[in-house]
Amino acid sequence: MPEELFTCRHCGTCCVAPDISSLNKSVGVRCPHLDDDLHCRIYGRRPAVCRGYKPDGLCRLVDAPELEQRVERYLGLFGMGSSGGE
Numbered sequence: 374m375p376e377e378l379f380t381c382r383h384c385g386t387c388c389v390a391p392d393i394s395s396l397n398k399s400v401g402v403r404c405p406h407l408d409d410d411l412h413c414r415i416y417g418r419r420p421a422v423c424r425g426y427k428p429d430g431l432c433r434l435v436d437a438p439e440l441e442q443r444v445e446r447y448l449g450l451f452g453m454g455s456s457g458g459e
């Protein structure tokens with residue numbers, strides 16, 4: 374059975390929620406290259422980890438109207454949210 378394909382909705386969550394060591398970015402910290410419209414300011418020279426990131430079922434699981442809500446959901450899925458993953 375083919376895997377379901379997901380389309381990036383440019384929600385910004387993956388530029389805030391996970392840690393990205395090549396950017397010296399900690400968990401839950403907004404990447405300094407993410408602009409107010411949730412576009413990458415350095416898209417053409419973004420690090421390999423960003424280039425390799427592919428949208429998947431996680432994007433649907435974290436879907437919410439606001440970026441802060443999406444980040445909280447993402448962190449909660451990994452037991453790192455302010456609610457301690459509960």
Ligand code: SF4
Pocket residue numbers: 387388389393396404405406407408412413414415416419420423
């Ligand atoms: S470098 Fe660009 S793609 Fe990578 S986390 Fe920052 S804003 Fe997102």
